[in-house]
Amino acid sequence: MIPREHIATAQIPGGDTLELVRHGRDFIVMLGRNELMGTRMQFSEEQLAELTLERLQTPKPRLLVGGYGLGFTLRAALRLMGPQGSVTVAEIVPDILDWARGPMAELTGNSLRDPRAKIELCDVAALIDDAMDGTSPPYDAILLDVDNGPDGIVRDGNERLYTRTGIGRARDALAPGGLLAVWSAAPDHKFARRLKDAGLDVEERTVRARPNNKGPRHTIWFARKGP
Template sequence: MEPDTQTFTCAMIPPAPVTLDRRQGPFGEVVLRRSGQHLETFEIIANGCFLMDTSDGRSERLLIDAALAALPVGRTGPSVLIGGLGVGFSLVRAAEEERWGRIVVVEREQAIVDWHREGPLGRISGAALADPRTEVLHTDLVAHLRTATERYDALCLDIDNGPDWTVTEDNGSLYSPTGLAHCHDRLTPGGVLAVWSAQPSPAFEQALRNAGFSRVGTEEVAVARGVPDVVHLASKAH
């Protein structure tokens, strides 16, 4: 008997994504939806542009691991600021590591905070949010870096899709000479800046050097198709 080709083909086609929430905020529209063959993947869309999903997370975890590994040997209880809560992978990775002291997450979209605290993303980040070391600041990262007086041992920034691909115009200033100067100011001596990017950026590496950072480099995570995800690393001199 010939197989039912039509039935087989239909079974292989993933269902259409399902929108779980849609919010209009001060920086535009943000959407949470589920996708995949069994609608098992959460996605965050901002202003119509895909930001991230829960299908992998290796590069978001590398953002935290690489920053910790790059800190000076012997530094105890280092503090980390995570720029962007996203789907929560970076926060969860930080909370899993006992060596981190204070963990501060800056997220400007109230919708994303709500999806974690009261919505379906809580199944990913619930334990990390309950960790006594964790504090979530609902504010704009660029403004926080400009106005804060506290210094951190590590800045782990995952904003939009990296320095060469921002979704909102304001975020572009984070990667400007002024924005990088604010990052430099917010770090303790020997502190580390780690920046996630959807693609390598030699121009951004040079911008980091121009901003006074040392030990500038990149770590890559291969993806199924296209260029690798990248974590840009740079240190502040002692």
């Protein structure tokens, strides 16, 4: 049996402690005894970017990603978008990026140095507010992979992203026809209803955590703003 090797710890602002461990060739981020994310279950995070870009069909997409995680969503977006696209990633835990550049550098590759990528050490809600009030341009898509979804909050304060008010702010930060794409570890019918109540056209997809059609089933909502 392969033992787990502790690599590092990080503090979530105003919240709990994360632990990075290595299990053979895989990395896992633990929250207490629970696996928050890991390199063996990357497919649905990649699908968050891939399926969003398929639905945008624009040569110059401007994306906002809430949460770097292990970087799968960012790397998928950079791989699939053209040279004129851009991705801003909001991450509140600086150590996460240190891990990406350090023990997980081989996985990270050149993504954090890609000129199309910008990393902001802040709450994604702040960047949504900037676009909503016109301080920055609107986004073609906002991709939220924060905690474990609307019903899996890890950090106090993140629940506001999934309230009626939070959804409305995200909608107003989108360009006409833009998408709010939300990843979740589980279905949430009440959240889907809130998206529809905000006047968004909602599509719900179930995707597997692993590309071989195995692993847990995760949910992604694609909520489109009107033209």
